[in-house]
Amino acid sequence: MRARPTPPTLGTVTVTKGCPAGPPVHEHRHGGSPMPELFIGGQWTAAADGEVREIRCPADGTPVATVDEAGAADAAAAVTAARAAFDDGPWPRTPAAERGRLLLRVADLLERDKDTYARAESLDTGKRFVESRYDMDDIANCFRYFGDLVASGNDGRVVDTGQPEVDSRVVYEPVGVCSLITPWNYPLLQTAWKVAPAVGAGDTFVLKPSELTPHTAILLMRTLTEAGLPDGVANLVLGAGGAVGAPLTTDERVDLVSFTGGLATGRRIMAAAAPTVKKIALELGGKNPNLVFADTDFDTAVDYALMAVFLHSGQVCSAGARLLVDDELHDDFVDEIVRRARAIRLGGPFDEDARSGPLISAEHRDKVEKYVAAGLAEGAVLRCGGERPDDPRLRDGFFYLPTVLDECSPGMSVIRDESFGPVLTVERFRTEEEAVALANDTVYGLAAGVWTQSVERSHRVAARLRAGTVWINDFHPYVPQAEWGGMKQSGVGRELGPAGLAEYQEAKHIWRNTAPRPQRWFE
Ligand code: NDP
Numbered sequence: 449m450r451a452r453p454t455p456p457t458l459g460t461v462t463v464t465k466g467c468p469a470g471p472p473v474h475e476h477r478h479g480g481s482p483m484p485e486l487f488i489g490g491q492w493t494a495a496a497d498g499e500v501r502e503i504r505c506p507a508d509g510t511p512v513a514t515v516d517e518a519g520a521a522d523a524a525a526a527v528t529a530a531r532a533a534f535d536d537g538p539w540p541r542t543p544a545a546e547r548g549r550l551l552l553r554v555a556d557l558l559e560r561d562k563d564t565y566a567r568a569e570s571l572d573t574g575k576r577f578v579e580s581r582y583d584m585d586d587i588a589n590c591f592r593y594f595g596d597l598v599a600s601g602n603d604g605r606v607v608d609t610g611q612p613e614v615d616s617r618v619v620y621e622p623v624g625v626c627s628l629i630t631p632w633n634y635p636l637l638q639t640a641w642k643v644a645p646a647v648g649a650g651d652t653f654v655l656k657p658s659e660l661t662p663h664t665a666i667l668l669m670r671t672l673t674e675a676g677l678p679d680g681v682a683n684l685v686l687g688a689g690g691a692v693g694a695p696l697t698t699d700e701r702v703d704l705v706s707f708t709g710g711l712a713t714g715r716r717i718m719a720a721a722a723p724t725v726k727k728i729a730l731e732l733g734g735k736n737p738n739l740v741f742a743d744t745d746f747d748t749a750v751d752y753a754l755m756a757v758f759l760h761s762g763q764v765c766s767a768g769a770r771l772l773v774d775d776e777l778h779d780d781f782v783d784e785i786v787r788r789a790r791a792i793r794l795g796g797p798f799d800e801d802a803r804s805g806p807l808i809s810a811e812h813r814d815k816v817e818k819y820v821a822a823g824l825a826e827g828a829v830l831r832c833g834g835e836r837p838d839d840p841r842l843r844d845g846f847f848y849l850p851t852v853l854d855e856c857s858p859g860m861s862v863i864r865d866e867s868f869g870p871v872l873t874v875e876r877f878r879t880e881e882e883a884v885a886l887a888n889d890t891v892y893g894l895a896a897g898v899w900t901q902s903v904e905r906s907h908r909v910a911a912r913l914r915a916g917t918v919w920i921n922d923f924h925p926y927v928p929q930a931e932w933g934g935m936k937q938s939g940v941g942r943e944l945g946p947a948g949l950a951e952y953q954e955a956k957h958i959w960r961n962t963a964p965r966p967q968r969w970f971e
Pocket of ligand 1: 629630631632633634638656657658659660687688689690692693694695697708709710711713714716717731732733734764765866868894934938939
């Protein structure tokens with residue numbers, strides 16, 4: 449963080465260089481004049497204290513953009529705007545069909561601007577451009593799903609009280625002002641899972657994306673405005689979690705905090721929200737087991753095991769980072785994983801031959817390195833990786849080689865803790881019973897994979913796994929129609945699906961006595 453240079457070029461975000469290839473993604477300008485990046489009450493606003501932050505591309509460390517860095521005063525102003533828009537603005541009282549139609553318009557605009565969004569996301573995260581484009585498709589689908597769900601009417605229900613003179617209804621109303629706090633790994637995707645249902649439900653919100661990846665959140669404010677969302681419904685503050693995220697979790701005018709991020713931050717947010725008894729929705733980490741039984745299709749299971757853990761360099765909450773493999777299959781299976789992991793080509797977002805990118809930051813790579821070192825000290829066997837690449841092409845980025853740690857066992861820190869990097873741990877099992885026990889031996893419960901050709905076994909094991917999502921002979925797919933979230937310490941509540949809309953609604957029971965008469969209770 450540094451003070452804005454004088455004279456201030458307020459809010460000009462010019463993506464000038466950064467990762468190899470590509471002209472500037474965009475310049476944030478409004479009516480030809482420079483435009484700041486905080487979005488409060490329908491206005492593009494500079495940070496109150498004039499701070500800015502430089503965003504760097506993780507693939508080569510070069511500066512990508514300079515954006516406004518909000519503080520507590522900006523967070524408070526954003527909550528004021530969101531509160532006013534909820535209490536006095538039109539959006540919460542707009543018919544559901546109209547709210548749904550707006551979400552469908554947003555989906556169309558996201559599709560129109562897909563490449564702009566994808567390039568911005570890739571420059572912020574270092575993610576391959578092709579993967580960012582897939583993400584944009586998923587994001588448009590998310591808006592479309594919630595648009596259809598809301599437009600199709602979620603009007604509540606009539607309750608049969610058994611009393612003919614009573615007209616009783618349950619209606620679903622917006623929950624109020626929502627603080628939406630999102631991480632850097634899938635910046636716009638995680639944001640869409642919150643913004644689409646919040647807007648669809650009739651809420652107003654303040655969004656705080658990760659300080660490292662602000663670009664697509666800025667673009668989204670423009671898209672929501674273009675789609676016709678009234679002023680004050682969507683508000684954006686950029687900045688560090690402690691400075692600008694924390695006030696959004698304690699402000700008594702906020703009704704709900706929806707957070708995606710790490711377990712430690714989730715615990716802090718839960719505690720911060722307690723004094724004002726806010727509703728909370730938490731999507732936290734995972735330490736996701738991928739169970740491979742001996743009766744599986746070997747080549748397919750190897751292929752998916754690689755994708756399960758090394759996709760986006762392991763920076764995926766549902767990464768299949770714990771391989772549990774049948775003892776009978778272990779040696780051949782791990783040999784093949786290692787052979788193929790060594791061949792994964794790393795590179796920047798616009799390197800068409802690359803199959804995986806960098807880690808998000810130098811600090812995050814340090815964390816992954818410490819995690820691997822701890823595993824080795826505890827007795828894990830390094831089969832490949834375990835270091836930075838020596839390729840001069842990758843020298844300036846935060847790259848780390850795909851790593852396989854074999855002969856791991858339950859007590860080890862590499863089994864307990866999330867690395868959020870390209871690190872696969874391998875454990876053996878001998879029976880189905882043991883496989884299930886190992887898989888469930890974690891504080892997390894986000895996702896799990898099961899590989900077997902036995903339908904009976906797949907159902908038996910899926911039923912016993914304590915995870916919010918279980919994939920059988922697959923890994924990572926999801927659809928917006930199906931709920932996503934974690935059991936145990938992987939979270940509270942669900943995103944996506946009908947439950948993902950319900951998080952942003954309050955149920956209200958309205959009871960009307962159509963023929964009231966004195967009861968004479970106290971006579
Ligand atoms: P963090 O928990 O560090 O941060 C997530 C967000 O919370 C960021 O916007 C961060 O701000 C903000 N934040 C940090 N401290 C506070 C605070 N005290 N009050 C309010 N907000 C705060 O996670 P990462 O960004 O490092 O993301 C990686 C983690 O997220 C992984 O552990 C991963 O498992 C988890 N995750 C879970 C997902 C799921 O669906 N369950 C999906 C994606 C990630 P800033 O970064 O700007 O400081």
